[in-house]
Amino acid sequence: AQSVSQHNHHVILSEAASLELGCNYSYGGTVNLFWYVQYPGQHLQLLLKYFSGDPLVKGIKGFEAEFIKSKFSFNLRKPSVQWSDTAEYFCASRGEGGKLIFGQGTELSVKP
Amino acid sequence: DAGVIQSPRHEVTEMGQEVTLRCKPISGHDYLFWYRQTMMRGLELLIYFNNNVPIDDSGMPEDRFSAKMPNASFSTLKIQPSEPRDSAVYFCASSTGTSNTEAFFGQGTRLTVV
Numbered sequence: 001a002q003s004v005s006q007h008n009h010h011v012i013l014s015e016a017a018s019l020e021l022g023c024n025y026s027y028g029g030t031v032n033l034f035w036y037v038q039y040p041g042q043h044l045q046l047l048l049k050y051f052s053g054d055p056l057v058k059g060i061k062g063f064e065a066e067f068i069k070s071k072f073s074f075n076l077r078k079p080s081v082q083w084s085d086t087a088e089y090f091c092a093s094r095g096e097g098g099k100l101i102f103g104q105g106t107e108l109s110v111k112p
Numbered sequence: 113d114a115g116v117i118q119s120p121r122h123e124v125t126e127m128g129q130e131v132t133l134r135c136k137p138i139s140g141h142d143y144l145f146w147y148r149q150t151m152m153r154g155l156e157l158l159i160y161f162n163n164n165v166p167i168d169d170s171g172m173p174e175d176r177f178s179a180k181m182p183n184a185s186f187s188t189l190k191i192q193p194s195e196p197r198d199s200a201v202y203f204c205a206s207s208t209g210t211s212n213t214e215a216f217f218g219q220g221t222r223l224t225v226v
Contacts, residue, residue, distance in 0.1 A: 032212045043203065043217040044155075051212040090155060098143055099168055100207070100215050104154040 002027045002095045006103035013081055014111050021076040021106050023091030033074045034092040035065055036102075044090065050074065061085070083112045116218035118204050124224045130192040133221045136185055137206030145205040145215060146179055146189050155203075161187065162209070194225045 007022035025031060032051050036044040048059025055067040065076045074091060091103040117136040125131050137144050145160040159169040164181045172179070176195070181187040191198055201222050205215040 034214055043219050044205075045217070046214045049212075049214055094212075097167065098162060098207075098209070099157070099160060100145060100205070101157050102147075102155040 002031075002093060002099060002101055004091050004093050004101055004103040006089075006091050006106050008106045009104065010107045010109070012109045012111065015083055016080050017110075019076070019078040019081045019085075019108070021089055021091075021108070023074045023076065023103060024072050025074060025091075025093045026072060027093060027095050029096050032094045033065075033067065034094070035059065035063070035074075035076050036090045036092060038088045038090065038105075040087070047076070047089075081108070081110050083110045086110045116204055116206050116216055118202075118218035118221050120221060121219060122222045122224075124226065125194055127195055127225055128193045129225075130190065131194045131198075131223060131225075133189040133202050133204075133223070135187045135189070135204030135218060137187070137204070138216055139185070140208070141206035141216075142184070142209045143207045143215070144181060144187050145207075146187070147203040147205065149201045149203060149220070150199075158189070191223075194223075196225045199223055199225050 003026040005024045034049045035047040037047050038044045047063050048057050050057045050067045058064045063078050067074050088105045088107050090105045094100045119134045142163050146158040149155045158171045159179045161181045179189045201220045203220045205217045207215040
């Protein structure tokens with residue numbers, strides 16, 4: 001069955017700290033992976049996506065993610081976070097039938 | 113394109129009343145998704161459509177919930193009768209017809225059932 005799991009529910013960092021948010025997926029077929037961000041009071045917006053090819057994917061606002069097939073993981077990273085990165089982050093997978101499901105979300109709080 | 117449009121943005125209703133949430137997907141998109149977001153459960157997929165046909169409604173919590181897509185440019189999510197535990201933000205999203213494309217989200221409808 002298709003599923004997505006995010007390891008951390010709430011992460012608190014100081015500005016300039018490095019960020020890594022964990023995501024594991026489960027799906028037997030071809031899977032396409034996404035990271036979305038939701039700023040307070042807003043809708044979800046796409047940060048980056050992976051379909052195939054280079055497992056290191058770069059997205060907007062300095063975010064990147066690495067697809068590791070052997071670990072069924074797609075972790076999100078940023079070398080240096082800013083206060084404006086405070087938001088909730090969602091990992092998602094989309095299977096061959098088009099079904100798009102999300103992990104539980106990780107709330108990131110960045111202290112200035 | 114104006115993006116995915118949801119209405120109303122906010123809805124406050126009394127328990128037992130019927131509630132209808134509306135969504136207009138991006139033109140040309142043939143997948144439409146309805147999600148519910150709560151603090152306790154996160155972002156849950158309720159139902160999704162492909163070419164106006166419901167593909168998977170296994171996430172619909174119970175018979176009080178129903179969704180329709182009468183044409184490619186309009187979908188509704190109805191709750192009848194509504195209960196306080198239905199209070200949540202409901203998002204609609206649409207995408208094109210290939211799995212390697214992202215979905216675009218509407219602004220959501222914040223539903224409060226008192």
